[in-house]
Amino acid sequence: MTEFSKVPDPTRRLYQLIADKVRTLIQQGDYKEGSRLPPERDLAQQLGVSRPSLREALIALEIEGSVEIRMGSGVYVCSRALRRSAAPSPMGESPAELMQARAALEGAVxxxxxxNATPQGLARIAESVEAMRADIVAGRDVLEHDxxxxxxxxxxxxxxxxxSLVGTLFDERRSPLASHMRNRLEGQPTWSAALAEHELILRCLQSRDPLAAESAIRSHIRAAADRWVTP
Known part of the structure; x- marks a missing residue:
């Protein structure tokens, strides 16, 4: 897949370039107002992009009001897509690329x-795990303790x-694009799975086993990406 390998403007994200292409197809009459876009697999193949990248582009188009994503039904063209001419402003980093970066960084961290583990440091991490558990039981937003x-x-x-880098990358989950995806896909089953993964990571740290800990946190971030970015 080409994934738009020749990017004329390095400041624009891949999902923006894909969104531009989909919007152009709409505006030139390939897809009419109220019509449904092709299934994700077919549209990704038509554009020569991956499905996760296409999904990010469609979320960006939904945020700007150009399409409506109806769960279990498809993606439909809104009238605003026919009127819009300017490209959308950046909505944050690509969630798929973000999770790849986090896996690489946090595996080393x-x-x-x-x-450098200390009893005090391990106790603070355990406190976060328990706070996350309490959030899940109470039905509260778990993101802060995550x-x-x-x-x-x-x-x-x-x-x-x-x-600083870990905090900065994590905070990209609050960007418009990532938040929109998170609100659609995250729920108690998702967080319960994440909690179990956090518990395993904590046990690896308590055992002072760096290889097991690295494997556990990379697996956790990959699993989080599967739940959040590529469902």
Whole structure:
């Protein structure tokens, strides 16, 4: 797949370029107002892009009001798509690329955390796990304690630069694109799975096993991406 390999403007994200193409197809009459776009698999093949990248583009188009995504039915063209001429403003990093970056970074961070583990640091991470559990039971938003878990692991690495990077990457989940996807897809089953993965990561840290901890956190982030980005 080409994934629009020749990008004329390096400041524009891939999902923006794909959204531009879909909008052009709508405006030139390929898809009429109120009509349904082709199934995701077919449209991705037509455009020569991956389905996760197409899904991000469609979410961006929904945020701007050009299409409506109806769960279980399809993606439908809105009248605003026919009137819009300007390209949308950036809505954040690609969630798929974000999760790839997090897996690479946090896999390295947790190895340092194992080396520098302290009873106090481990206790703080365990507190985050329990707070997350309480949020799930109470039906509250779990994201803050999810963030806290990952940041506290980075704190235990003893590297302030890595700590800053972990927090910055995690906070991209609050961007318009990522938030829209999160609100659609996250729920109690999703968070219960994440909690079990956090518990495994904590056990690896408590055992001071850097290889197991690295494997566990990479697997967790890949699983989170599967639940959130590529359902």
């Amino acid at each position: 947790i190895v340092l955390a194992c080396v 963030r806290e878990f990952h940041v506290r692991i980075a704190e235990m690495s003893g590297n302030s630069v890595l700590l």
